Amino acid sequence: MPVQIHNTLTRSLEEIFPRAGEGRSLSLYTCGPTVYAHAHIGNFRAYVFEDLLQRHLRERGFDVRRVMNLTDVDDKTIRGAVASGIPLSDYTRPFKDAFFEDAGTLRLLPAEAYPAATDPEQIARMIAMIGTLMERGHAYQAEDGSVYFRIASFPGYGKLARVDLEGQRPGQRVASDEYEKEAVADFALWKAWVPEDGSVGWESPWGKGRPGWHIECSAMATGLLGETIDIHCGGVDNIFPHHEAEIAQCECAGHGAGPFVRYWMHCAHLMVEGSKMAKSAGNFFTLRDLLEKGWTGREVRYALITTHYRGSLNFTFDGLAAARTALGRLDAWRERLIESAGSEPEPVAEAPDAATEGFFEALDDDLNISGALAVLFETLRESNRSLDEGVLTPAQAKGLLHWLSRVDGVLALEPDAASALPAEVEVLVASRVSARAAKEWKKSDELRDQIAALGWIVKDTKDGQKVSKS
Numbered sequence: 001m002p003v004q005i006h007n008t009l010t011r012s013l014e015e016i017f018p019r020a021g022e023g024r025s026l027s028l029y030t031c032g033p034t035v036y037a038h039a040h041i042g043n044f045r046a047y048v049f050e051d052l053l054q055r056h057l058r059e060r061g062f063d064v065r066r067v068m069n070l071t072d073v074d075d076k077t078i079r080g081a082v083a084s085g086i087p088l089s090d091y092t093r094p095f096k097d098a099f100f101e102d103a104g105t106l107r108l109l110p111a112e113a114y115p116a117a118t119d120p121e122q123i124a125r126m127i128a129m130i131g132t133l134m135e136r137g138h139a140y141q142a143e144d145g146s147v148y149f150r151i152a153s154f155p156g157y158g159k160l161a162r163v164d165l166e167g168q169r170p171g172q173r174v175a176s177d178e179y180e181k182e183a184v185a186d187f188a189l190w191k192a193w194v195p196e197d198g199s200v201g202w203e204s205p206w207g208k209g210r211p212g213w214h215i216e217c218s219a220m221a222t223g224l225l226g227e228t229i230d231i232h233c234g235g236v237d238n239i240f241p242h243h244e245a246e247i248a249q250c251e252c253a254g255h256g257a258g259p260f261v262r263y264w265m266h267c268a269h270l271m272v273e274g275s276k277m278a279k280s281a282g283n284f285f286t287l288r289d290l291l292e293k294g295w296t297g298r299e300v301r302y303a304l305i306t307t308h309y310r311g312s313l314n315f316t317f318d319g320l321a322a323a324r325t326a327l328g329r330l331d332a333w334r335e336r337l338i339e340s341a342g343s344e345p346e347p348v349a350e351a352p353d354a355a356t357e358g359f360f361e362a363l364d365d366d367l368n369i370s371g372a373l374a375v376l377f378e379t380l381r382e383s384n385r386s387l388d389e390g391v392l393t394p395a396q397a398k399g400l401l402h403w404l405s406r407v408d409g410v411l412a413l414e415p416d417a418a419s420a421l422p423a424e425v426e427v428l429v430a431s432r433v434s435a436r437a438a439k440e441w442k443k444s445d446e447l448r449d450q451i452a453a454l455g456w457i458v459k460d461t462k463d464g465q466k467v468s469k470s
């Protein structure tokens with residue numbers, strides 16, 4: 001069965017196939033974080049969805065080349081650096097580091113490259129691209145010194161977001177990177193330096209300034225992946241104006257050999273009580289906030305991944321608790337299968353089982369995660385029943401474990417070996433449970449200290465003891 005995805009450009013399901021002559025190779029560009037603060041878990045919903053896509057394509061034999069950019073110069077990063085009185089790179093560095101750490105905690109596969117907008121070679125590429133747009137009459141320098149893209153020069157403008165330019169007044173300009181469809185206007189490619197920019201600025205043929213956010217992604221995407229990219233992803237808020245602008249810039253500066261992007265994919269927002277989780281709204285949680293409350297990266301990943309990427313997902317602690325329960329069931333099942341498989345030798349390669357193959361077939365259908373999880377949990381239920389009845393053979397258990405490892409390759413929800421408690425800690429934790437049950441508080445405190453000495457922290461919560469690495 002071919003892999004089908006919903007292409008935002010055509011608003012329809014399309015089969016994904018590589019370009020002629022590209023073998024099984026697919027290029028994937030994903031808009032990365034703006035590093036002016038810690039990414040929140042709404043941002044990570046987008047990255048987790050992209051990770052699921054990448055992993056499923058890999059399972060289906062595609063060779064995915066992924067690039068994710070880091071937006072380390074824009075209005076927000078400059079504002080932060082100037083307010084803190086430190087150079088821009090010093091300001092963004094800890095947020096870049098934190099992003100990579102969080103991405104690891106959420107088990108995101110690494111991209112092939114993470115270009116940063118301020119890399120000198122990327123700035124040079126942005127300037128070259130703007131130069132081409134100027135030469136071809138798609139851009140102009142305005143009285144404020146900034147260079148703008150002339151949207152009236154590109155008939156395809158509006159095709160992604162379906163903005164109708166009819167009746168819009170041409171020639172209006174917008175300096176800010178983010179604006180609504182109703183305010184459609186020529187957007188900034190190069191922003192002339194202003195005193196509020198402090199020490200941030202690069203020389204260019206149009207004077208000192210800095211790139212607009214949209215040209216950053218256009219230059220980095222085509223610079224690293226070529227003029228036509230197979231799949232480009234982001235959250236729905238990126239459709240307009242960011243991705244619309246990327247199309248305009250790339251298709252006007254390129255050689256016209258093909259579209260900038262073949263498949264556009266966008267995930268719906270992570271919501272909090274009816275509103276988009278956003279830094280500006282102040283209604284956000286970072287991954288760190290959740291880890292601090294005792295949740296694990298695996299639980300957060302589960303909670304983010306298990307709703308279809310185009311469906312709205314409401315963030316709740318009940319959702320995280322449900323993730324914990326589901327993972328507990330999966331872990332218990334896995335343990336039973338391991339025990340039952342015993343020393344059974346590897347099963348000979350079997351033809352795929354029609355029922356379990358349904359897991360991957362569901363994902364072929366625009367990443368239908370609910371369908372895939374239904375297969376996973378139905379398989380779990382059935383084999384648990386067979387285990388209860390003592391009729392599951394070691395070879396069958398081994399076969400299921402083999403299948404589970406393929407499932408893990410896509411979902412990445414296997415237990416974290418690093419977070420598994422060492423046996424000596426487990427013994428101390430168990431003794432502490434009995435000490436507390438017997439109200440032996442002094443003993444309980446001593447045990448806590450012994451656990452801490454081994455590098456683990458134990459917290460008492462209403463659900464019992466929670467142990468994590470210190």
Ligand code: AMP
Nearest residue numbers: 033034042043045046234235269270277
């Ligand atoms: P930003 O750092 O704001 O540029 O966002 C980085 C990525 O996160 C983009 O792809 C956004 O579309 C995505 N994003 C931002 N907020 C949310 C949200 N609440 N839910 C899902 N994705 C989001």
Ligand code: ZN
Nearest residue numbers: 031032217242
């Ligand atoms: Zn982007």
